[in-house]
Amino acid sequence: MADPIRARSTRAAATPLVPHGEPPAYFTFSSLTALGLPHATTTRHCPGTGPQPGPAPFTAETARALAPAGLDLARVGFGRQVHQASVARVGEGGGFAGKADGLVTTARRVPLAIFAADCLALLLYDPEAAVLGATHAGWRGTARAVAPATVAAMIALGARAERIRVAISPSIGPCCYEVDAPVIAALSSAYPDAWERWVTAGRSGHWMLDLWAANEVQLERAGVPGGHVENARRCTACHPDELYSYRKYSLGADAKGRLATLAALP
Numbered sequence: 001m002a003d004p005i006r007a008r009s010t011r012a013a014a015t016p017l018v019p020h021g022e023p024p025a026y027f028t029f030s031s032l033t034a035l036g037l038p039h040a041t042t043t044r045h046c047p048g049t050g051p052q053p054g055p056a057p058f059t060a061e062t063a064r065a066l067a068p069a070g071l072d073l074a075r076v077g078f079g080r081q082v083h084q085a086s087v088a089r090v091g092e093g094g095g096f097a098g099k100a101d102g103l104v105t106t107a108r109r110v111p112l113a114i115f116a117a118d119c120l121a122l123l124l125y126d127p128e129a130a131v132l133g134a135t136h137a138g139w140r141g142t143a144r145a146v147a148p149a150t151v152a153a154m155i156a157l158g159a160r161a162e163r164i165r166v167a168i169s170p171s172i173g174p175c176c177y178e179v180d181a182p183v184i185a186a187l188s189s190a191y192p193d194a195w196e197r198w199v200t201a202g203r204s205g206h207w208m209l210d211l212w213a214a215n216e217v218q219l220e221r222a223g224v225p226g227g228h229v230e231n232a233r234r235c236t237a238c239h240p241d242e243l244y245s246y247r248k249y250s251l252g253a254d255a256k257g258r259l260a261t262l263a264a265l266p
Contacts, residue, residue: 017170017232021045023242025065029167031230032263035127038070038111039263041169041232043242049257057113058260071111071262077103078113083140087133087153101136102150106157111264117244118172118236120211121261122147124224125166126159132265133164139179142214143186148222161223166230169261170243173235174210177247178202183209 017027025047026040033039042049046066048059063073077090079100087102094110097103103112112134114121119141124133133150135141151161179199184207187195191214198214199207212231220226236245236259244257 017041017234020068026069027170027232028069029123029230029232031165032123032125032167035125035165036266037123037125037127037132037263038266039123039167039261040066040069040071041121041261042066042259044244044257044259045242046260049244049259057115062260066262069262070266071264072109073111073262075109076111076113076262077105078115079103081115081136083136083138085141085144085146085149087146087149089153089157101141101146102133102153103135104131104133104150104153104157105265106131108265111262113260113262114169115258115260116169116171117246117258118177120171120215121169121259122150122215123167123169123261123263124150124154124164125263126154126163127165128163129158129160130265131157131159132263134261134263137211137215139183139187139209139211142211142218143190145190145218147215147218151219151222151224162225164224165228166219166224168212168215168229168231169259170232170234170236170239171211172237172245172247173212173233174200174208176235176237177209177211178206179209180206183207187214 023045026042047061075094077094079097088097088100090105092107114134114136119138122135135150236243
């Protein structure tokens with residue numbers, strides 16, 4: 001079997017997103033659209049994407065903006081993301097799923113929502129088994145293998161890893177994601193044979209981390225074919241006019257907000 005770490009280097013450098021609106025309120029992925037999966041990943045131009053004051057994950061404005069994507073946010077499922085590897089199942093009613101960075105469902109037309117502004121949001125779909133997953137992966141979740149945990153939870157619901165299709169939303173890239181020794185310690189402990197392929201040396205005591213590569217390798221090791229992963233490779237910190245980034249503090253309060261990535265079984 002080919003080493004997924006080496007195989008990754010032969011892939012295309014980027015996959016275009018499809019914009020919706022001018023400026024775009026959200027993007028879609030060509031691979032998921034071809035499969036008939038309603039989905040979206042929002043931009044800073046999507047209404048209601050700033051920090052929410054109450055328990056509702058979306059405003060009425062957001063629901064209207066995403067309705068053309070085929071998403072009914074009245075039954076959206078979401079969790080309290082805590083940078084762990086826990087995965088929760090969302091049922092027919094959607095709603096709050098508890099503390100979870102991974103979500104799975106077999107309920108049709110129930111959107112799963114992941115929120116991020118630098119961390120990765122991943123959508124995972126087995127169209128034959130009609131099983132859907134969504135994952136939030138920062139460096140902590142990556143070290144704890146939240147993406148493979150989501151794959152395992154989908155398999156428990158009838159999915160097969162070799163059929164799963166994955167889309168990775170805009171997120172901070174290796175060009176801008178500087179980390180320090182505690183991050184490296186966690187990754188090197190969890191993945192002693194791979195972590196060095198995911199970093200490049202930066203200033204003293206710091207490294208530039210490629211979370212995209214790390215999660216792609218984890219997915220392949222979990223059985224998802226590399227050709228089934230569509231990665232936007234659009235860095236949130238490099239596109240402040242379009243996306244939110246927690247690390248792009250130079251823009252001040254206007255830069256603060258969150259991006260939502262959602263999908264629902266048709």
